[in-house]
Amino acid sequence: MNRASYIDVPGFGERLIRLLYPEKCVFCGELLPEAAPLSVCESCYSNLPRCRMDFAGARQIPQLDGLFAAFLYEEPIKRAIHDMKFHSRPRTARTLACLIWEEMSKHTVIPDVDLIVPVPMHSRRRINRGYNQSAEIGKTLGRIMKIPVKNALAKIRHTKPQSLSTREERLKNLENSIIVRYPTAVRGLSVLLADDVVTTGATLSTCAGALKEAGAEWVFAVVIATA
DSSP states (O other): OOGGGTSOOOOHHHHHHHHHSOOBOTTTOOBOOTTOSSSOOHHHHHTOOBOOOOTTTSOOOTTOSEEEEEEESOTTHHHHHHHHHHTTOHHHHHHHHHHHHHHHTTSSOOOOOSEEEEOOOOHHHHHHHSSOHHHHHHHHHHHHHTOOBOOOEEEOSOOOOGGGSOHHHHHHHHTTTEEESOHHHHTTOEEEEEEEEESSSHHHHHHHHHHHHTTOSEEEEEEEEEO
């Protein structure tokens, strides 16, 4: 695929920065050429654990009309996601979003969507992490797909990390915790949720349910990886 068609080649300023802080592969740390459009070396790119399922082939999650996962939650994807989330690396989020699109574009059927909505993060956790990785993924996909992005969802109740909970506990944790901040912004639209990892699907299901209750007609989701 011609990456130049949707990834900006680093400009002069960016390349100067890279002279001082060389670009590295987000998976193995190998130094990359200063003009590299993506922070991925060829070796890692060739060996990523691709999921190879389209929206129709993925497992069903309540309230969702379709799910696309680009990769399996295995190394080196697993380590890159961990670094992205817990070491404040938004560039990794943007690189992984580009890789999501590369995998999506290999499939002939991609749903028509009107709006991209990132899965929300509670303000306390966002302050601790420095940013919402799902928002970075959503923004990058929006730029590539030329689709508007809106933070239409909000998490109003702080919950313990979902990774530490069973599916039943996750669903209980999420009760009354996610709301649609802008119902008119999603009413009658086909929405694409953006997130990092799907495990039980509880978070995506809760977000999709809130969007549909607010009037969204269709809700699909894309994630970096499926566990």
